[in-house]
Amino acid sequence: GENVEQHPSTLSVQEGDSAVIKCTYSDSASNYFPWYKQELGKRPQLIIDIRSNVGEKKDQRIAVTLNKTAKHFSLHITETQPEDSAVYFCAAPNYGGATNKLIFGTGTLLAVQP
Amino acid sequence: NAGVTQTPKFRVLKTGQSMTLLCAQDMNHEYMYWYRQDPGMGLRLIHYSVGEGTTAKGEVPDGYNVSRLKKQNFLLGLESAAPSQTSVYFCASSYSSNVDTEAFFGQGTRLTVV
Numbered sequence: 607g608e609n610v611e612q613h614p615s616t617l618s619v620q621e622g623d624s625a626v627i628k629c630t631y632s633d634s635a636s637n638y639f640p641w642y643k644q645e646l647g648k649r650p651q652l653i654i655d656i657r658s659n660v661g662e663k664k665d666q667r668i669a670v671t672l673n674k675t676a677k678h679f680s681l682h683i684t685e686t687q688p689e690d691s692a693v694y695f696c697a698a699p700n701y702g703g704a705t706n707k708l709i710f711g712t713g714t715l716l717a718v719q720p
Numbered sequence: 721n722a723g724v725t726q727t728p729k730f731r732v733l734k735t736g737q738s739m740t741l742l743c744a745q746d747m748n749h750e751y752m753y754w755y756r757q758d759p760g761m762g763l764r765l766i767h768y769s770v771g772e773g774t775t776a777k778g779e780v781p782d783g784y785n786v787s788r789l790k791k792q793n794f795l796l797g798l799e800s801a802a803p804s805q806t807s808v809y810f811c812a813s814s815y816s817s818n819v820d821t822e823a824f825f826g827q828g829t830r831l832t833v834v
Binding site for chain 2: 612615637638640642648649650651652655657695699700701706707708709710711712713
């Protein structure tokens with residue numbers, strides 16, 4: 607089955623700096639890689655995703671890159687702001703068994719210091 | 721349009737007691753999931769359902785049962801609660817039978833077993 611590893615577990619940056627979170631996956635058949643943001647006390651929400659037919663996707667200050675050969679994908683946040691402080695989760699599909707399911711990484715707590 | 725709603729939001733149980741968590745979605749989604757969130761462990765899949773009347777085991781199914789009698793509802797049951805089941809529980813749903821679509825989460829249920 608799919609194994610998703612996420613690093614770092616905590617990340618502290620100064621406001622305005624960039625933040626990078628990296629995930630690795632094990633299933634070479636995986637073709638969809640979403641990122642979810644969970645603010646304190648709130649529910650996780652999708653912020654960006656990438657499919658395996660592209661290497662990079664951007665949405666304003668956030669971007670995701672994918673390296674299929676190395677089986678890793680990364681979330682990049684530029685010009686960080688205090689409201690970016692949250693827990694970020696990556697995920698990848700598990701195609702094993704009779705049905706498919708999404709497997710999440712262990713999360714990264716991002717703290718943006720003003 | 722409420723999205724995904726979980727009931728209750730908070731609960732304290734004594735060891736050995738039973739309870740049922742209710743998840744309701746009004747988006748006509750096929751897939752529904754139950755996750756538990758623990759510090760440092762991320763989101764771990766307990767059980768999931770790919771359609772009305774079907775359920776399947778996730779990564780950590782022991783001690784839990786589920787039912788999907790109606791398409792819009794997914795129930796998570798604890799027959800004999802244990803302190804190890806103290807956690808925050810999230811329900812989620814997604815539209816497609818493919819795993820590569822956005823998952824919409826409920827607001828979470830904080831369960832404490834004493």
